[in-house]
Amino acid sequence: MNYQQELDASKNDPEGFWKEKSEDLKWFQPPQKVLTQDEEGIHHWFADGEMNTAYMALDYHVENGRADQAALIYDSPVTNTKKTYSYRELRDEVAQTAGMLKDLGVEKGDRVIVYMPMIPQAAVAMLACARIGAIHSVVFGGFAAPELAVRIDDASPKVILSASCGIEIKRVIEYKPLIDNAIKIAKHTPKNVVVYQRPEAVADLSQDGDLDWVEVVSKAKAAPCTPVKGTDLLYILYTSGTTGKPKGVVRENGGHAVAMKYSMSAIYDMKPGEVFWSASDVGWVVGHSYIVYAPLLQGCTTVFFEGKPIMTPDAGAFWRVISDYKVKALFTAPTAFRAIKKEDPNGDFIKQYDLSSLKTLFAAGERLDPPTYEWLNEQFDLPIIDHWWQTETGWAISANMLGIEKMPIKPGSSTVPVPGFNVSILDDNGQEVAANQQGNIAIKLPLPPSCLTTVWGDMDRFKAGYLETFPGYYVSGDGGYIDDDGYLFVMGRTDDVINVSGHRLSTGEMEEIIGTHPAVAECAVIGRNDNLKGQMPLGFAILKSGAEFDQADIKQALVQLMREKIGAVACYKDTVIVERLPKTRSGKILRKTLRQLVDGEDYVVPSTIDDPAILDEIQQALP
Ligand code: COA
Ligand code: AMP
Numbered sequence: 001m002n003y004q005q006e007l008d009a010s011k012n013d014p015e016g017f018w019k020e021k022s023e024d025l026k027w028f029q030p031p032q033k034v035l036t037q038d039e040e041g042i043h044h045w046f047a048d049g050e051m052n053t054a055y056m057a058l059d060y061h062v063e064n065g066r067a068d069q070a071a072l073i074y075d076s077p078v079t080n081t082k083k084t085y086s087y088r089e090l091r092d093e094v095a096q097t098a099g100m101l102k103d104l105g106v107e108k109g110d111r112v113i114v115y116m117p118m119i120p121q122a123a124v125a126m127l128a129c130a131r132i133g134a135i136h137s138v139v140f141g142g143f144a145a146p147e148l149a150v151r152i153d154d155a156s157p158k159v160i161l162s163a164s165c166g167i168e169i170k171r172v173i174e175y176k177p178l179i180d181n182a183i184k185i186a187k188h189t190p191k192n193v194v195v196y197q198r199p200e201a202v203a204d205l206s207q208d209g210d211l212d213w214v215e216v217v218s219k220a221k222a223a224p225c226t227p228v229k230g231t232d233l234l235y236i237l238y239t240s241g242t243t244g245k246p247k248g249v250v251r252e253n254g255g256h257a258v259a260m261k262y263s264m265s266a267i268y269d270m271k272p273g274e275v276f277w278s279a280s281d282v283g284w285v286v287g288h289s290y291i292v293y294a295p296l297l298q299g300c301t302t303v304f305f306e307g308k309p310i311m312t313p314d315a316g317a318f319w320r321v322i323s324d325y326k327v328k329a330l331f332t333a334p335t336a337f338r339a340i341k342k343e344d345p346n347g348d349f350i351k352q353y354d355l356s357s358l359k360t361l362f363a364a365g366e367r368l369d370p371p372t373y374e375w376l377n378e379q380f381d382l383p384i385i386d387h388w389w390q391t392e393t394g395w396a397i398s399a400n401m402l403g404i405e406k407m408p409i410k411p412g413s414s415t416v417p418v419p420g421f422n423v424s425i426l427d428d429n430g431q432e433v434a435a436n437q438q439g440n441i442a443i444k445l446p447l448p449p450s451c452l453t454t455v456w457g458d459m460d461r462f463k464a465g466y467l468e469t470f471p472g473y474y475v476s477g478d479g480g481y482i483d484d485d486g487y488l489f490v491m492g493r494t495d496d497v498i499n500v501s502g503h504r505l506s507t508g509e510m511e512e513i514i515g516t517h518p519a520v521a522e523c524a525v526i527g528r529n530d531n532l533k534g535q536m537p538l539g540f541a542i543l544k545s546g547a548e549f550d551q552a553d554i555k556q557a558l559v560q561l562m563r564e565k566i567g568a569v570a571c572y573k574d575t576v577i578v579e580r581l582p583k584t585r586s587g588k589i590l591r592k593t594l595r596q597l598v599d600g601e602d603y604v605v606p607s608t609i610d611d612p613a614i615l616d617e618i619q620q621a622l623p
Helices: 003-012 014-022 053-066 087-103 120-131 145-155 176-185 213-219 253-266 285-297 317-325 334-343 370-379 459-467 507-514 551-565 591-598 613-621
Strands: 035-037 043-045 070-076 081-086 111-115 135-138 159-163 165-167 172-174 192-196 210-212 233-239 247-252 275-278 301-305 329-332 360-363 384-386 396-399 422-426 439-444 473-482 488-493 497-500 503-506 520-530 534-543 574-578
Touching (some): 003 014, 053 087, 053 120, 053 285, 070 317, 087 213, 120 233, 120 285, 145 551, 172 176, 192 213, 275 317, 285 301, 317 329, 329 334, 497 520, 497 534, 507 534, 591 613
Parallel strands (some): 070 301, 135 233, 360 384
Antiparallel strands (some): 165 172, 497 503, 520 534
16 A cells, blocks of 8 residues: 555545554454544544553563563663563563552552653553553653642542652752652642662652552562553643643543554554664653553564763764664654754764664654754665654654655655544634645544543543634644645644743743742743754743842742743743833733744734834843
């Protein structure tokens, strides 16, 4: 089949198409109902299938000839550790950890928060939850205590699984004080906090319910796989929306497993036994899908890397890992490639390693900007594939389907819709626009398997945020266009979400935080272009009148506040103090115009602006 035939098959008979794909996995009871709609009108896949994701990802392979094959390779330049887990070893460790969770009273449907650095126990924790039908919610280790607290309250976990510390390039981050603080802030109190002790910073486990991971797991008995329905939840993953409250994206077991498995062959062209490396973090969706679940469901070996593209120890880190483990495909964020390019513009490190195993480079998390694409293209005689997706979908919406038919690459485009996603470009009235015209990127319902079916505990928010803008469509929050050849160009968010180093952040949340500073009367935060990180937040603040404030102190205090409330990953470094902000006559801040002004783009002064002179004032105030 070529791409067009595959796409047509997915459109003409979605149920038949996905039923056939589901047969590539070992179900306890294969689904009879492929696509159903609930009383809210929401579509679900594989409702009556019985399965277990951890079984499909581990036990199945152990039982079918892969027991001694490497399942996971842990490589940690920050601790000088390398360790390989075979499928059997990983299955056994997961089963025993699942037994520990059972001993702690975790049952099917209970939530477990996983707040961990990039150590193999993080994957073990996720799979152990899956094994007993518990719902994991991984919280990125770079988030500060208040972010963790919001997630504790929203997911109400029975248990938190964690480690004593994470290791950044220049510092060790102790997790336990952050967790204790988060539990203090939160209304909900988990029954237990289980901590994997690392020698770099051993945690004090003296709070009620604190447990030592190794100790409790060693006492546990291996737990069998609990059968779950295709529509039972595998995980909740929080992502930034436009307000301070993150959205709990939910993922159902059945659709997820089918989409993951399909994507490994159709998009990534990976066969069982081959080595796949997603250089991301388990705290993000890329880590969920392509460090943990998809490679294992496909019977591949996944690389679990605790390091950075640079400085661990140098800009050759990625190439060293690829040559050490014969990686066939690398997937990372463009920001990582930009960081490497900055340190090693001539690709000297690339030449030092045997990269003959490498067949493709994949990028996502933000647009692969043409200059970075061109640099990669000069360095490698390989397909450099940009593909576009979101936490909400769990896998690519548009990509170059290498396993089906490699399409010509157009720099700046994420190529074509993945079969299952009916992508349309709509104007603000919901009408389809012509080719090459920019608009809102929307996906015609039903969404394919793996996509979110609600926001955890908040169906109204799911409907209002995604389904009601354009009836019959899911609205992605991204803008872009489709060209004459059907190629999709994703040009950026249409809402207040920004993308910093491939990390999705909410400027609305940052504004809420700045607004809590006693000196600030009003503020706005925008994402400005950044050559390395893609975007960086920039704040504008109007100070309260009548009081004397030291501007430098306030700017410093806001940086500190952002680190304490969101975490260092927010990369909040600058605030511009202004007298006024550009607004419409009805009082809405013109953030888009602000951003265009800061980025030096041409802009049209909005006809609704209250006073155009403010734009000159802002221009003067910029550093
Ligand atoms: N735990 C604690 N802190 C973390 C963290 C974590 N897991 N991850 C990042 N941080 C901190 C960093 O230490 C840094 O702190 P600092 O301001 O005190 O120096 C801050 O958050 C900003 O981090 P980052 O934006 O990642 O910048 P960096 O300069 O440390 O590294 C890159 C730059 C490009 C090397 C890095 O961003 C990178 O590897 N990006 C890839 C992103 C990625 O994988 N995204 C996932 C989507 S595919
Ligand atoms: P996240 O949910 O954290 O994966 O972030 C999803 C958002 O990142 C998308 O809505 C886009 O704005 C952006 N994004 C991810 N991949 C790409 C890509 N290949 N091209 C353009 N934008 C992307």
